[in-house]
Amino acid sequence: MWPLHSWLPDAHTAAPTVGSVLLAGVLLKMGTYGLVxxxxxMTPGAAHTYAPYLAAFAVVGIIYGSLACLALARTGAKGDLKRLIAYSSVGHMGFVxxxxxxxxxxxxxxALFANIAHGLITGLLFFLVGALKDRSGTTDLDQLAGTSGAALYGRAPRLGGLLAFGAVASLGLPGLAGFWGEMLAMFGAFDPADGLSRPAYLTYMxxxxxxxxxxxxxxxxVVRRVCMGDHPIEPRIGTEPERPALADVHGHEFAAWSxxxxxxxxxxxxPAALLGLTDPAVQQLLAGGNR
Structure with a gap:
């Protein structure tokens, strides 16, 4: 949660791939689980009192995380792809x-749906970035776009396709898990609980x-730069230099990511498969409200 998020990008950037996957897929969910x-x-009155402030922090986190990612993604920023995904987690957890x-x-x-979707999608993205680093030796976006990204679809089509899949799932494409949690969170903000300011929550929505x-x-x-590559600043003369080989998805990686x-x-x-599990517990938790 903004502004208590500042440890997260540094932790993800320094952690090994498995550490980032566990942090994003499991450990980040402990705080939101505690809230729910x-x-x-146990403290419904306090929750009602502080809910508008939590919602405001959530929305700031959503916008802040997105703007940080845009800054990292621009050409010449020397943005780290792993750090970008970490900042995207700040935004996604804002929806939760x-x-x-x-x-x-x-x-x-x-929120519960978004929790699970975030664990699946962001965990996959960290796996893919780790595999890309193993192959290219870097997670710097400028270097990836210049050395491996321009031919990623052609040289490692399965890896490029999976990275594009993870990206569109993370942005909330309908038909993938990332869509439903964010949509339901905004629907909840459209008609908040009794006693909460609807104009304020409509602004948050x-x-x-x-x-x-x-x-x-x-x-x-990110997909354009890493999977398709940047457009050259100056026209190239002569033949393209031969790029180093880039291994596609290995069998053990396919087994782990599938x-x-x-x-x-x-x-x-x-989505009903997951909502059917959470809704009875949520209804009981909120004293069987009508919303």
């Missing part, structure tokens, strides 16, 4: 916090919607 499982049922702060079954269900557009912008920039891809598609196409 402990704060809401926004859903919880609505204090509605719709919003809390969306609009800002969160702007965050989704910014997310689409930086993720598509479940994440499958679950991302399954949750996106059949």
């Amino acid at each position: 499982r402990i704060v809401l049922p 916090l926004l859903g919880i702060a609505t204090l509605t079954p719709t919003g809390v269900n969306g 609009a800002l969160a919607g702007l965050g989704t557009l910014l997310t689409a912008a930086y993720m598509l920039i 479940p994440l891809v499958a679950l991302t598609v399954l949750a996106g196409l059949w």
